[in-house]
Amino acid sequence: MPRDYRLLIILFIALTMSLQHQIESAKSGTGGLYYTPGGGGYAFNAAYLSAITQVLDEPFCIPNAVVPDDWAVSFCMLHLQVVPQDTRDGVGRERFHQYSPEQVYYWPNDTDVLDRQNWHSDHVGIGWKNGSECCAADSVTFHYVHDMALVEAYLYNT
Structure with missing residues (x-):
């Protein structure tokens, strides 16, 4: 096997392990991923937007991984100890919907x-x-x- 391919395989394994760690550490108590769904759009305040734009290229934001954008944004912000908030109303109805x-x-x-x-x-x-x-x-x-x-x-x- 050519040396270049070995390096690519090693890099792929390292990226995969890093991504698996990011996903495991982003799981909620229910075993599901703890992230802010972004399919319907995002609502960021100025502080959040400033923070995310300053760190998007950092390795902990997995900038070169092919993952859904909403996962990547949430994993990145979790590294900064910014956790998604529950945006449902007082009786548990959603405000940000992943569907029509x-x-x-x-x-x-x-x-x-x-x-x-x-x-x-x-x-x-x-x-x-x-x-x-x-x-x-x-x-x-x-x-x-x-x-x-x-x-x-x-x-x-x-």
Whole structure:
């Protein structure tokens, strides 16, 4: 095997081990990953934005790894002891949604099903709700919304 390939394999193994450590240390008490979902967009304050832009290229932010951006941002900020906050309302309804309004309202919440291709099932056990209990009245973002007229109709009954 050529020497260059050996070096690439060693670097890949080191990166994989580092990434596995980052993921393991970012797990919540429920065994799931502890991160801020970003599919529907982000809401950063000025201090957070300043902190993240100063460290994005640091090794602990895994800048060269191919991982979802929301994982990378959260892992990076966890290294700075900035932990995601629970943004649900007082009765546990989400404000930042990883799905469209239709999906969070109509998809079944089958706690016996774990579908690795479906983020919905990743939230079983952390109090995630759907149906009429899915969404806070002051929801901020939804993912997979392709027509803003739908969002305006949902929010403003137009």
